[in-house]
Amino acid sequence: xxxxxxxxxxxxxxxxxxxxxxxxxxxxxxxxxxxxAFSSVYENTMVFEPIKVAVVTEEKTLDSEMFKETxxxxxxxxxxxFKVKLCDRKKALKLLDDEEISAxxxxxxxxxxxxxxxxxxxxxxxxxLDQYIHSRDxxxxxxxxxxxxxxxxxxxxxxxxxxxxxxxxxTHGNTDMYIQYFYNLLAMVAMYGSLSGLHIAIGSxxxxxxxGARKNISPTPKLIQITASLCATFVMExxxxxxxxxxxxxxxxxxxxxRLGLVYLAAVIGGCLGVSLGFMVGSIGKMxxxxxxxxxxxxSLGLCFFSGLMDGGMKAKVELAAPWFNRINxxxxxxxxxxxxxxxxxxxxxxEKIVSMVVITVILTLLGFVMTRRRRYASV
Amino acid sequence: xxxxxxxxxxxxxxxxxxxxxxxxxxxILTSITSSGSxxxxxxxxxxxxxxxxxxxxxxxxxxxxxxxxxNELVDIKDDDDEILDAxxxxxxxxxxxxxxxxxxxxxxxxxxxxxTVRYVHDNYSNVLADNKMNEYVKTVxxxxxxxxxxxxxxxxxxxxxxxxxxxxxxxxxxxSDEIMGMFFQYLPYVLFSAIISALGPVLITLDRKIVxxxxxxxxLKLSRETFGKIGAASVFVMILWGVFLVAGAVISKxxxxxxxxxxxxxxxxxxxxxTGIAILVASVVNNENVLNVIIQIFGxxxxxxxxxxxxxxxxGKGVVTVSKALPAYWYVKANNSxxxxxxxTFDSGKVLLCFAAELGFAALIFALAFVLAKRKKS
Numbered sequence: 205x206x207x208x209x210x211x212x213x214x215x216x217x218x219x220x221x222x223x224x225x226x227x228x229x230x231x232x233x234x235x236x237x238x239x240x241a242f243s244s245v246y247e248n249t250m251v252f253e254p255i256k257v258a259v260v261t262e263e264k265t266l267d268s269e270m271f272k273e274t275x276x277x278x279x280x281x282x283x284x285x286f287k288v289k290l291c292d293r294k295k296a297l298k299l300l301d302d303e304e305i306s307a308x309x310x311x312x313x314x315x316x317x318x319x320x321x322x323x324x325x326x327x328x329x330x331x332x333l334d335q336y337i338h339s340r341d342x343x344x345x346x347x348x349x350x351x352x353x354x355x356x357x358x359x360x361x362x363x364x365x366x367x368x369x370x371x372x373x374x375t376h377g378n379t380d381m382y383i384q385y386f387y388n389l390l391a392m393v394a395m396y397g398s399l400s401g402l403h404i405a406i407g408s409x410x411x412x413x414x415x416g417a418r419k420n421i422s423p424t425p426k427l428i429q430i431t432a433s434l435c436a437t438f439v440m441e442x443x444x445x446x447x448x449x450x451x452x453x454x455x456x457x458x459x460x461x462x463r464l465g466l467v468y469l470a471a472v473i474g475g476c477l478g479v480s481l482g483f484m485v486g487s488i489g490k491m492x493x494x495x496x497x498x499x500x501x502x503x504s505l506g507l508c509f510f511s512g513l514m515d516g517g518m519k520a521k522v523e524l525a526a527p528w529f530n531r532i533n534x535x536x537x538x539x540x541x542x543x544x545x546x547x548x549x550x551x552x553x554x555x556e557k558i559v560s561m562v563v564i565t566v567i568l569t570l571l572g573f574v575m576t577r578r579r580r581y582a583s584v
Numbered sequence: 585x586x587x588x589x590x591x592x593x594x595x596x597x598x599x600x601x602x603x604x605x606x607x608x609x610x611x612i613l614t615s616i617t618s619s620g621s622x623x624x625x626x627x628x629x630x631x632x633x634x635x636x637x638x639x640x641x642x643x644x645x646x647x648x649x650x651x652x653x654x655n656e657l658v659d660i661k662d663d664d665d666e667i668l669d670a671x672x673x674x675x676x677x678x679x680x681x682x683x684x685x686x687x688x689x690x691x692x693x694x695x696x697x698x699x700t701v702r703y704v705h706d707n708y709s710n711v712l713a714d715n716k717m718n719e720y721v722k723t724v725x726x727x728x729x730x731x732x733x734x735x736x737x738x739x740x741x742x743x744x745x746x747x748x749x750x751x752x753x754x755x756x757x758x759x760s761d762e763i764m765g766m767f768f769q770y771l772p773y774v775l776f777s778a779i780i781s782a783l784g785p786v787l788i789t790l791d792r793k794i795v796x797x798x799x800x801x802x803x804l805k806l807s808r809e810t811f812g813k814i815g816a817a818s819v820f821v822m823i824l825w826g827v828f829l830v831a832g833a834v835i836s837k838x839x840x841x842x843x844x845x846x847x848x849x850x851x852x853x854x855x856x857x858x859t860g861i862a863i864l865v866a867s868v869v870n871n872e873n874v875l876n877v878i879i880q881i882f883g884x885x886x887x888x889x890x891x892x893x894x895x896x897x898x899x900g901k902g903v904v905t906v907s908k909a910l911p912a913y914w915y916v917k918a919n920n921s922x923x924x925x926x927x928x929t930f931d932s933g934k935v936l937l938c939f940a941a942e943l944g945f946a947a948l949i950f951a952l953a954f955v956l957a958k959r960k961k962s
Contacts, residue, residue, distance in 0.1 A: 226877040237885035240903055241894060300754060303924065316750035331712055333749035335719055341744060342726050349730070357729035361722060368698040368721040369714050370683075374668050375704055392880070399873045491600070494785055494872060498601030501781070501876045502608040509612050514773070514884070514893055518615070520674040547672065547704070550665075 205424055209432030217440050223399070224440065231393045231448035238389060239456045242382040254287040255325045256305040258296035261312065267340070268311040274336060275309070285332070309333065377547035378459045381516060386458050387539035388513040393448045394474035394538050395504035397441040401482025402500050404433040405572060406493050410581045413493070417581075426577065434483065434569065441475035461546040466554065470545065473561050474538035478504075480568040481534060487575035504535075511535035537561050587790075587799065587812030594789050595820065602782040606824070609778040610831050617767045617835050631655045631677045631709055634670070636662050639686035643724075646738040647682055650720055650745065655713075664702075671704040678703055678713050690734045695721050720745065763836040765923030768847045772854050772915050773887040775828060777879055779821055779858040780865065784875045787817070787866035810957050814950070817859050825855040846922045846935050850915055853942045857911045860949030867956045891916040895925070911945040914938040 218224070259275060261268045276288050289296075289305065296308040300320055307319040307329050315333050319326045339362050346358040408430055410417040419429055449471050452458045460467045485500050510533055512519040519536060522529055530536045541557035548554070595602070633655050637644045658676050660666055670676045679702040686698050699717050703710055723744055727737035789795065790813065799809060829848065833839060840848050861882070869875050887893050889903060890912035899907070907913040918938035921931055 222871055222874050223877075226874050230877050230881055233881045234885055237888050240906075241888040241899065243900070297754065314750070316752065318752040318754050320754045327712065330749060330751060331715060334745075334747075335715070337747055337749055338719065338723060338744055341747065342723065346726075346730055351730070354730040358726045361726035361729045364695075364722070366695045366718045366722050366725075368695050369717050370697050370700045371714075372700060372702045373704070374664070374671060374702050381705070396877065399876070494598060495601050497872050497876070498604055498781070498785070501873075502601075502604045505777075505880075506608045506611065509615070514612065514887070515616055521615075523675060543672075548668065552665075553669075 206428050206432050209424065209429055210436050213433045213436035214439065217400070217436055224444070227393070227396060227400075227444045228447050230396065231389055232451050234389055234392075235386065235448070235452045235456055235458075238382075238385050239458075242385065254284045255307075255329055256287045256289070257329055258289045258291050258299055258305050258308045260291065260293050260296050260308060260310050262293065262310060263312045265313055267313060271309075271311040271315060271336065275332070278332065286329070375547045376549070377461055380459075383458060383546070384512055384516055384519075384539065384543065386452055386456075387542045388508060388511050388535065389452070390445065390448055390471050390542065391474060391511055391535040391538040392504070392508045392513055393445050394441075394471065394478040395481070395508055395535055397437075397444075397475045397478030398482030398485065398500045398504055399497060400437045400441055401434075401479035401484075402486040402493070402496055404430060404437055404479075404483050405486025405576060406496070407433065408576055409487075409579065411490060420581065427573070430573065430576065434479065437479050438476045441479050442472045445471045445475040459546075460542065463545050466545050466551075467542055470538065470541040470554070470558060470561075473558060473565070474534070474541070477534050477538070477561050477565045477568075480565045480572065483572040484568040484575075487572040507533050507535040511539050531560065532564070534561070534564060537564070585812065586802075586804065587809050588816045590795075591786060591790060591813065591816035591820070594786050598785055598789075601785070605778055605781045606827060609774045610828070613767065613770060613774050613828070613831065614835055616770050617763060631713055632658050632675065633713070634658050634660045634667070634676050634679045636679070636681045638684045639682050641687040643687035643690060643734045643738050644682045646735075646742055647686065647720060647724075650742050651680060651716065667702055668704070671702070674705075677705075677709050680713075680717070687734055690721075690724060690728060690737075693725060693728065695725050762923075764832070764838055764844055764847070765919070765925055767832045767836055768851060768919050768923070769916070769925065770892060771828065771832070771851050772890075772912050773883055773892050775825070775851065775855055776858045776861070776886075776912075777883045778828070779824055779855065780862040780879045780883075781876070782824060783817055783820060783859065783862040784866050784869075784879070785872050786820075787813070787863060788870055788872060788875065791866060791870070806958060810954055814859075814863065814953075817863060818856075821855050821859045825852065843922050843930060846932070847919060850918045850922070850935075850939065850942075853939055853946065854911065854915045856946045857942060857949060860946055860953060863953040864949055864956065867953060886910045886912040889913075891920075896920060911942050914941040914945075918942075 257275075259272055261272065272288075272290070275286055276284075278285050289299070291299070293308075293310075296305070297318070299305045300308050300318065303320070306321065306325045307317050309329070310316045310318070315337055317330060317333055319329075342358060342362060346355045349355070406412045407415045408419060408426065410420040420426075422429075446468060449460075449468055453460055453464065453467075481503070482500050485503065486496050488496075491499070509515075510518055510522050510529065513535075519530060519539075522533075522536075530540070537557050537560050541554055541561070544554040544557060545551075633651065635648050635651055635657065637648050658670070660670050660676065660679075662681075667676075667679045671679065681700045681702075683698055683700055689695070689698060698721055701710075701713070720741060723741040724734065724737045727740045727744075728734055732740065829840070829851070838844075865875060865878060869878065886907075889899075890896070890907045890910055891899055892912060896904075896913075896916055904913075915938070918935045919925065921935050921938070924930060
């Protein structure tokens, strides 16, 4: 009986072609948009731009001349760190107001800076000024001491290239920040599985659909009917999500790391989680299909937003404000599980996420069963 | 008037999903907008650090105190797994260990390998932190080279490094409406999705064969039916738009005056475009779930391509060429000019040109919707 129901649930599901086509088209269209948009963003943000500053010398001193010389020569690992414009105070402040430069540096007996933002480039400029002031003070103090040998030692210590930091990269995976949008895209495909899951609940309730009314008068136990529907929907959702992973990996060439099999596993379990979410929402109360669909879409959208689909930094903000939410948000769990595969050598974190997803899937499915069981209809 | 009334009758029955959508979109808008704060003084970027002192000497304690200054010190157990989690979720940016033998090495004049740092994301913040450590070591060793013992050199270094360049913060005339700018930056996605999510199902119901046939067999002219539908949809959209504007004023704690009125006008035109798209999509799609998927493809896709979620100046030339064919591009371009975002400056002529482009899209979409309605009737 289970297999019979399963077969016909699968067949009737396949007949809703419109929905299936859009569920497959959704990641293809959106993934292509992401790829096109982010490839140029990545190029534009990875190319280092020298920090544009204006240097104003209001009084010409040896110090100000030394500073001008130093700032125009200082380089980072690849190129010049600053692009310097020498001008008077009025013009420099106008440039700052027009956002053509990041900061104005006033070089005289004292070094000071005026800025209109607190971004990273301004912080780097300020760090450079601080370093310059410190080195200058140390050298001047050593000169004042009159001890030539001590002065030479100090000069050597200040000018020597110090490598006091040993760096240990904790992962060898792809840490490109834009790839997380693709993880979240897969999470959204999975969450849209909730729309399919919704139909299982609606289709089993006699007061909400004609199909439900027909099923309720058949002698097949409800448990078998719903389990067969759930399994068939899991299979269809799995196919949709497998196509999404395959398209993003092999056509868009998104680097999911070298454990692709497990990426598929995480995505498929995520899809099942989406279906069970829809099943649970569909089983609540007596609301119409339209109202429940809207509820599912709104909840899926909200969960994906907090997982970082529209704002890449959102998950980190949630982690600081309410870390527990990242542990139970299905969309965050799906995107995190794929991230873990890409970034961590050790698989324990990945399995932790998978177990969380399975547990939530089971809980949501059981809740759906509890809410739909033993319903009797005197009249529909 | 009959179609107008019918529209609101259907809407009344679907009020719960509409309220739900509005709630979720206002939540999204609030979360995104409130993450941008307005600066009134210069604040150097602060790092969240965890520092482990393996040396346990006075010199290492002074080094720890120095590194903690100006940064946020986080307490996490020295365990690779826990650190990896914290780095991954960016609860911390950097895990610094002051290595054993720190003081001894400095006494000998050795400066290499005094700290070990663990990190996941390689970025400019890390370079700043590395520089801070190197500068500290350089200063301590310079004082030690002049004959001081390491402890005194460390104290003297901490004192020297306290001195900072004076920074004046100039309130930029263009950044005063920063939060308002962010609100209007993200508004097109929210407005588009909310309008179509709320309006689409009502229009689909209105376009259902049984309802459509009943209207068509009446004496009502097609033009009156279409204008009735458009009129009702417009009134409903104006209410939604008004709710979002009130939400914007509450979030940004400001009011609409001066230049921001251009932004209000811009969002009004975009609301019109969204209404047109909703009417157009609802006339070809008759399944609400499919409508939801299409909204997300168009809404998210055009937002990423046109510079809603990603600054427009970061988009490549090819992407910009394509996105010019989408109304969201002109919305964002006008908004950038109004609020001085993406390296743009305010130019009323440029803004009005963008409005004209958007109105052109609106006219095209409504004309297309009318043609489709006519074809459907025939």
